[in-house]
Amino acid sequence: MGHLWVIPAGPPLGSALVEKSEVVIRNFFLPFLFIRIGLLTDIFSIKDWKAFVSLGMILVAAYLGKVWGSLLSLIWFKTSTRNDLLFGCFLNIKGIIELLVFLRWIIYKPIDVQTFSTLVLFNLVLTAIVTPLISIFYKPRKRLDRISKIDNCIRTLQSTLPNSELRILCCIHHEDNVNGIINLLRASNPTEMNPICAYAVHLIDLVGRALPVIVPYNTQKRRLVANSTDRIMRAMTRYSKGSGAAVKVQPFKMISPYNTMHQSICKLVEDNLIPLVLLPFHENGEFQSRTACVQNFNKNVLSYAPCTVGIFVDRGLTYYHPSNICYNVAVFFLGGPDDREAMALVSRISSHPGMSxxxxxxxxxxxxxxxxxxxxxxxxxxKEFMVGNVGNTRVECHEMVANDSKQLMDAIKKEKDFELVIVDFAEGHMMSLLVIQSVESIKQGAKLLPP
Structure with a gap:
């Protein structure tokens, strides 16, 4: 029978094994498996029609029994009929596992060729019926569409009281993101009167696990060997302790496929009333293989998050000692809700003594x-911002007139360089900001979002 390996699901070991073996299994072994099942299936062997009909009725009764069983949840849990029917359809689809069971039966002779062919045919018909129904009626984005509508979006920087806790969800893909995010949090002027609660979420692509998970990270647990998540959370918690009561960090670890990861992010935002989500820019030379996945993830969060979303382009924000932070900040205000969000963020920064x-x-x-x-x-x-900063010599306001975007870019390039630039960049997306280093990075604006 060979050897049986028992390994934990998910990263690091489970994900690594699946990632290494998935190409060979999916592209080589699976096609041969389906070919063998097809060769063993003989529709001409079905001659006892009475047995065929009897087995077919049993299978149909089993399929319908799962659907009716899921509908009973209406009585106790008051769920929707549509969701219960979809759940019943999911229960009837077992995928390749069911075919492997049939293959084992025919090999060890508990069933004959006619029974095997009947089981395979009914499985094929059921899959052909249920799969399109699921793809048509299963719409997980409908809930995200509902909560992301502008009328329902009440969690914005403008709606956050000035002397209250500012909650920021910081998405972290890898360790290189940590330093820039910490420096950006420092520049946001957290104080005991205006604290920041940073929800640090390490995003890990789901490989080798059946279900996505999002769990709080236990900072008190001692680990013999530190992995990437441990090092990221250790840096974030160290920064939190060093800032006193000004910054509180809530660490999370999320293991999910990138194409559905935005759903968990939106749920976390909705549950914790978070007004700002920070996403690292998807372009990174060392991780080009994941660029497309991260790019699509950023686009989905921009489309469905019920709050303000900021793309953080880290070009190496200069590190200063916390007591000696000194940055030149620029805000390009063209008008609209996104630019007003930028002004709300800058209003918090303006009271920092090291910010120009x-x-x-x-x-x-x-x-x-x-x-x-x-x-x-x-x-x-x-006007409110300028009135609030009367007498503040570190705040300036300039008027600029441009006929078109090209003329505007030419005018911007003539300005002095800045360490932080905040600008609205995603027309059509709700409450989207771009936080970058240096005016030169604005020239890459065409690559910031997918077309």
Whole structure:
């Protein structure tokens, strides 16, 4: 019978084994398995039609019994009929496991060729019926569409009280993201009167596990060998302890496939009333193989998150001692809800003694579709910010007029360089900000999001 290996699911060992063996198994062994099942299936062997009908009725009764059993949950759990029917369909689809059981039966002769062929045919018909139904009616994004509508989006930086805790969800793909995020948190001016609660989530691609998980990370547990998650959370908790009561870190580990990871992020945002999500920019030279997955993840979070989303492009933010932070910050204000969110973030930063802030109020003539109501709100936000910083010599405001985007970029390039640049960058996405280092990085704006 060979050897049986028992290994823990998920990373690091389970994921590594699956990743190494998946190509060979999926592209070589699976096709031969299906070929063998097809060769053993003989529809001409079905001659006893009475036995065929009897077995077929038993199988149909078993399929329908699972559906009716799932509908009984309506009585106790008050769930929707649509979800119960979908659950019943899921119970009837076992995939390749069921075919392996049939193959084992025919090899060891508990069943004959006619019974085996009948089982395979009914399994094939059921899969052909149920799979399209699931793909049509299973819409997990409908809930995300509902909570991400602008009317329901009440968790924004503008709605967060000035002297209250600011909750930020920091997504971390790998250890290189940690230093930039910590420096950005330092620059956000956390104090005991204006604390920050950072939800640090280490995102791990799900490989070798059946179900995605998101669990709080236990910082008190001692580990003999530290992995990537341990080093990331150790750095975040060390920063939290060093900042006193100004920054509190809530560490999480999320293991999920990238194409559905945004659903768990949105659920975490919704449950904890988080107004800002920070996503690392998806381009990194050492991780090109994952760039497309991370890019799609960023796009999904931008589309469905019920809060403000910021893409953080880390070009090596200069490190300073916490007591000697000194950054030049630029905000390019074109108008609209995203730019007003940028002003809300800068309002918190402006009271930091080491921050020099320059606001560029831009009048882009080609962008003349802004409503009168938006113009009034833009004027009110900028006026409130300048009134709140009267006498603050580290805050400047400049007016810029440009006929088109090209002329605007030429004007921006003539300005001095900045360590932090905050700008609205994703037209059509709700509450999206871009936080980058240096004006030169703006030239890469065309690559920041998928088309």
């Amino acid at each position: 802030i320059t606001i560029f109020r831009i009048d882009l003539l080609e962008n003349s579709v802004e409503s009168e109501n938006d113009r009034c709100l833009d004027d009110a936000v900028t």
